[in-house]
Structures are given as C-alpha cells and as structure tokens.
Amino acid sequence: MIDYSVALRGAFFDIAAVADSADDIASHARYLDDGVLFLRDGRIHALLPWQEAEQYLHPLTGYRDLRGKLLLPGFVDAHVHYPQTEMIGAFGEQLLEWLTTYTFPVERQFADADYAAGIARFFVSQLLSHGTTTALVFCTLHPESVDALFSEALRLNMRLLAGKVMMDRHAPEYLSESAEQSYRQTRELIQRWHQRGRLGYAITPRFAPTSTPALLAAVQQLREEFPDTWLHTHLSENLNEIAWVKNLWPEHEHYLDVYHHYQLTGPRSVFAHAIHLADAEWQCLHDTGSAVAFCPTSNLFLGSGLFRLPTCWHQQVRMGIGSDVGAGTTFSMLRTLGEAYKVSQLQSYRLRASEAFYHATLGGAHALRLDDHIGNFHPGKEADFVVIDPAVTPLQRLRSERCKDIYEQLFVLMTLGDERNISETWVNGERVWGNAAEE
Ligand code: GUN
Ligand code: ZN
Numbered sequence: 001m002i003d004y005s006v007a008l009r010g011a012f013f014d015i016a017a018v019a020d021s022a023d024d025i026a027s028h029a030r031y032l033d034d035g036v037l038f039l040r041d042g043r044i045h046a047l048l049p050w051q052e053a054e055q056y057l058h059p060l061t062g063y064r065d066l067r068g069k070l071l072l073p074g075f076v077d078a079h080v081h082y083p084q085t086e087m088i089g090a091f092g093e094q095l096l097e098w099l100t101t102y103t104f105p106v107e108r109q110f111a112d113a114d115y116a117a118g119i120a121r122f123f124v125s126q127l128l129s130h131g132t133t134t135a136l137v138f139c140t141l142h143p144e145s146v147d148a149l150f151s152e153a154l155r156l157n158m159r160l161l162a163g164k165v166m167m168d169r170h171a172p173e174y175l176s177e178s179a180e181q182s183y184r185q186t187r188e189l190i191q192r193w194h195q196r197g198r199l200g201y202a203i204t205p206r207f208a209p210t211s212t213p214a215l216l217a218a219v220q221q222l223r224e225e226f227p228d229t230w231l232h233t234h235l236s237e238n239l240n241e242i243a244w245v246k247n248l249w250p251e252h253e254h255y256l257d258v259y260h261h262y263q264l265t266g267p268r269s270v271f272a273h274a275i276h277l278a279d280a281e282w283q284c285l286h287d288t289g290s291a292v293a294f295c296p297t298s299n300l301f302l303g304s305g306l307f308r309l310p311t312c313w314h315q316q317v318r319m320g321i322g323s324d325v326g327a328g329t330t331f332s333m334l335r336t337l338g339e340a341y342k343v344s345q346l347q348s349y350r351l352r353a354s355e356a357f358y359h360a361t362l363g364g365a366h367a368l369r370l371d372d373h374i375g376n377f378h379p380g381k382e383a384d385f386v387v388i389d390p391a392v393t394p395l396q397r398l399r400s401e402r403c404k405d406i407y408e409q410l411f412v413l414m415t416l417g418d419e420r421n422i423s424e425t426w427v428n429g430e431r432v433w434g435n436a437a438e439e
Helices: 023-028 050-056 082-087 094-110 113-129 143-155 177-191 214-227 239-248 255-263 277-288 298-303 309-314 333-345 353-360 364-369 396-400 406-416
Strands: 004-013 030-039 043-049 064-073 075-081 132-138 161-163 200-204 230-236 267-272 291-294 318-321 383-386 422-427 430-432
Touching: 004 050, 004 364, 004 406, 023 030, 023 353, 030 050, 043 050, 050 364, 064 113, 064 200, 064 309, 075 082, 075 239, 075 267, 075 291, 075 318, 075 364, 082 094, 082 113, 082 143, 082 239, 094 113, 094 143, 094 239, 113 143, 113 430, 132 200, 132 230, 132 422, 143 161, 143 177, 161 230, 177 214, 177 298, 177 309, 200 353, 214 255, 230 255, 255 267, 255 277, 291 309, 291 364, 298 333, 309 383, 318 333, 318 353, 318 364, 333 353, 353 364, 396 406
Parallel strands: 004 064, 075 132, 132 161, 161 200, 200 230, 230 267, 267 291, 291 318
Antiparallel strands: 004 030, 030 043, 064 383, 383 422, 422 430
16 A cells, blocks of 8 residues: 555656756656556655556545646746836837836836735746746746745645845936945845745846846856755847946956856856857856756747757756747746747757647756756656646647657647646646546
8 A cells, every 4th residue: 555645546657867968858757648646745755657557546535536637837938028028019119119118117016015915826827827847937027026036836736936026227216226235135035035935036137237236246156155045037039138248347358257257157046038149158057057048939929039959958058948928928838848949940950749749848948957856757856747638729629630659749749738738737646627527
C-alpha cells in the first residue's frame, strides 16, 4: 500500500531530464497511456503504469478516473507583465512608441493598492485557467503592485517569481524614481517576499534605456547582498531600442555588455527577447549561465523580429518560453508554442512537439533554475500539473481521431489548442482551477 492523499488515473507525458539538444529531448520523452499519479504532501510521490499501480490503491481513498485526459507538467511562463493584462491588443505601434503610448499610462494605475489587487487576482486566475503554474513576472514601479501579486500567489501556494520595475530615466514623471529610492524599495520587498512559501524575488530593472549607471550600480549592489534572487530584464528586442542603447551607452561593446558590466549576467538572470544578438552576446550568455525568454506572440505582434532558436541551441544558452502579455497576445502556452513553431518555420527550423513542450515545462524550469522543484513528474517534485482534454471542439475531435501517436496529438494541440483544452490545473498537490465541477 502506498500512503498517498490523491491518486489520478489518466495518460501522462513529460520529459524525464534536462537536455542539450532537440534530439536529446526526444530521447528523454516519456508517455504513459494509462498511468496513476500518486500525490502526497503537495509533491509527486510516484507515477506508475496502471498494471503496477492497481495493487497500491487504497480501497477507501481510491483514485480519480481521468481516462481520456492527458496530464502534463504545469506550464512555465518565463516572461510576462501582469499590469499589462488589460492592454492586450494595443493597435499599431512597435516597441518604443507602444511603451509611451499605451504601456506607461496603464502601469500608472498600480500606485493604487486596491487597483493592483484586483488585477493581480484576475491575472493569477488567467495563468491558472490557461494551465500556467509558474511565471516570472514584471510588476510596475510601485511596491503596492508587488505586494498585490505576491499576496495572491502565496494564498494559492504557487511557485512564482516577480519584482518591482526599476527605472530612473526616460519614463514619464509619474513613473520615475531615483536610483536610491529604487534600491531602498526593492530591498524592502526582497526582505518581505523572497523565499516566502514558494515565492522568489526577481530584481527587475526595466531595460537599459530606462536605467542610469547609478540605477544599474544599485541593482549590482542588491545582487551582491541577495545573491540567490533572480534578475529579470529585457534585451535586444527591437532595432530602434538597440540603436538607442548604443547611443546611451557608447562605451559598451554591445547591448548585453551594459548588463554584464554591472555583473547582472549569471545563473538566475533572465533576459527577455534576445532577438538581434551578436555572436559575442550569445557567447556571454552561455559563459555566464544566463537565460533568455523567447516570446513569439509578442515578437510577431510588435514586429520585433524572429528569435533564433537554432542559434540558442548551438550556443547552449538556457531558454524558456514567455507569453510577454500585454505585448504578447495570449496567456495560453499552447497557442504560444504554435506561434513558436511558425517563427521557427520562417527560419527553416522544425520545432517538434517534444521540443516545444519541453520548453514550456522542464526547459523553462531549467532556464529559471527551478528544475529541482518543478518541470516533470519525477518523484519528490512539487505537484504542479495540468489536466488536458485534447479534443473540445468538433474540429479538434475530427483531427484528434486521426492522430497516430502522442507526438502528433501534442502537435495538433499546439496548433489548434488553447485555454478551452485546460480541464484542471493543480498547484502544490491541490486542484486550484477546474472548468467543471469535480465529480
Ligand atoms: N522593453 C521595456 N519594457 C518593455 C515592456 O513592457 N514590454 C516589452 N515587450 N518590451 C519592453
Ligand atoms: Zn516584456
């Protein structure tokens, strides 16, 4: 008899180990068409084939029958802005104009703690209803925005990383602060939230153009004081942005060198976008163990460019997938993977389903240095997972019936799937979201 709190029977897919190539991922892929997942104390206790599991089922506790559903590790969103939830689909601008026209006025509202709390609740419920159980999140300049998000994530016991935006130039008056104030407020927030429950603090300078040297020096100091925090910023997203950085920081060899100079590269440093990188920047990302976030829907929506996934593999740089809401156009990792496939097609790279789902789960966790805790069904890992109904529309049913194996099924899911396919989302061994009453 296994001592467990919950047992779930269904089909399971995950990637057993961190990989260093797409072929390597395929060799670590695991599919159980009829298995039982045993949970205990918020963790994965065991995942066994039905024939082996049956003998361990407790006659009273029993199991929930999810046959017909597919269980996957919870999705990891490696870059998202919660305050931008309300501005998805802002028309017509590319990055720099999009920021001044749409983004800054929206972020201003988060000075109001009640406003922030309302959007934070909405945002977290969107993550969960889309199957995302972990995210690395930008808040706004206001400490209230961070308190609101972390309070909600703590209530649900989520593994979530976030931080206050830091910016001390080239922002409207109402969104500006001094480097000193930014340092002080960030420090207080780290002390309040870092490593509370499953939360982690990400020090979050917005990007080089909105940072003075004094601000980046303050970030460096915080990183030295709190070496196990994360660093989260933007890098090389848009050609005008890159030209601006060159102009503002002429003494630096390239964009990444601005951050590297202040020792902001390294393990737990995550750079969103990384589209237009020179070889030396890829090399620096690799050498320092930094990670990047590939945000396909955002990169297409803002016309930023095409992330070079093959180069990222070749340079052995850790990578996660980001929705980048609100420049990104969906919270759905399934839809985001579908767009990643198209971005790759435009570069004659075939993004297989096994690779795509790796990036959205264990690979994303690896990029965020959370793969010891989450990312697959390995015993001892935290029980964050999603229950997927692979066919919820007539078209999905027609297509799905013709799938010859799990890989085709997963590929169809990332082509036609979205939040309608998420039946349930589990966090820390608890069902925190479901699209129907539990039987
Ligand atoms: N670069 C600096 N700020 C932002 C932002 O809010 N969104 C995106 N996509 N890029 C940025
Ligand atoms: Zn962003």
